Amino acid sequence: MSARADDVNVKSIVIRPGDALIVVDVQRDYLPGGALAVPHGDAVVEPLNRVIDQFVRTDLPIFYIRDWHPAQHVSPVNHGSRLPVHCIAGTAGAEFAPRLWIAQSDPIIPLTAAHDHGAVSAFEGTPLAEQLNRTETKRIFIGGLAMEHCVMKTALDAMSRGYEVYVILDAVRAASARSGDDRRALRVMRRQGARTTRAANILAG
């Protein structure tokens, strides 16, 4: 992504009650070497850990989404021909990235919805909406993998549900099957009202 595309809305943001962090699919199978590797997917871990630290300090909720396919559900019918088998529940590939900080007591939400074309919202078939409601969330900060698939779908879904969404630019990476997928995803999200920031700009109050 060019610096120009990144340089929008980079002012510091102080997090406060009503904010939540959503960490999408930062799992071994999405990291380099994994079954559905996102190029440089491991680069999201450090910025995410930085943001997680700010959320932990302020005792604000963090939702860890993990792609989680029951083995018996993985079939060509569910996954089509475009996606290799990945993130099977309980396997090494479904584990979180080794260095990702999993804050104690924050929920881990399994995402078991089938995705034929790589894009599933973290709201699909999960208790995420209910939990965001319970925590009286208004603003969502989002990072993870892959930017143009589950991250974008989740961000768009969140905005259509009335949440204000901040995409953490250095905490997302695109699978980029086609060149420019990252820019296109960013454009789509911004058009729907997403704001963008960087991990270092998200500060505990």
Ligand code: ZN
């Ligand atoms: Zn999946």
